[in-house]
Amino acid sequence: MRGIPIRDCTVSGLLRRATALFPEREAVVSPERGVRWTFRRLDEEADRVAAACVAAGLAPGDRAVVWACNIPEWLALQYGLARAGAVLVTANTALKLPEIVYILQKSRARASSSPTTRCRRASSSSTSSP
Numbered sequence: 001m002r003g004i005p006i007r008d009c010t011v012s013g014l015l016r017r018a019t020a021l022f023p024e025r026e027a028v029v030s031p032e033r034g035v036r037w038t039f040r041r042l043d044e045e046a047d048r049v050a051a052a053c054v055a056a057g058l059a060p061g062d063r064a065v066v067w068a069c070n071i072p073e074w075l076a077l078q079y080g081l082a083r084a085g086a087v088l089v090t091a092n093t094a095l096k097l098p099e100i101v102y103i104l105q106k107s108r109a110r111a112s113s114s115p116t117t118r119c120r121r122a123s124s125s126s127t128s129s130p
Contacts, residue, residue: 011082019043028072035072049080060085062110067091077113
C-alpha cells in the first residue's frame with residue numbers, strides 16, 4: 001500500500017488496511033466452492049482462525065504446517081496464523097505421508113492444519129498421521 005514503508009508492513013496489517021479502505025469489495029472469489037468474501041469477511045475469518053490458534057496454545061514464533069489446496073480457507077489460515085504470530089510452513093498437497101511426517105518433524109511444527117481442522121495442536125500422534 002502506498003505511503004507505508006515496507007519495513008513497517010505486516011501481512012496482517014496489509015489485510016487490516018485493505019479492509020479499512022475497501023470493506024465491501026470482493027477479496028476472495030471461488031466459484032467452485034460458492035464463496036464470495038469481501039475484505040471485511042476475510043478479515044473476520046482471519047480473526048476467527050487467530051483466536052482458535054491462540055486458544056489451542058499456539059504462541060508467537062511457533063510453526064504451523066498448512067496442508068491444503070488453493071481454497072479460500074487457505075487465505076484465512078495464512079492471515080490468521082500471521083495474526084497469532086505463528087510462522088506459516090506450507091506443505092504440498094501431493095506429498096505422501098512419509099514426506100508430511102518429515103516436514104512436521106524438520107519444521108518443529110507446533111500445529112498442523114488442513115481444510116477440515118483449521119488449527120490443531122501438533123502432538124506425537126499427529127506426526128504419525130496428519
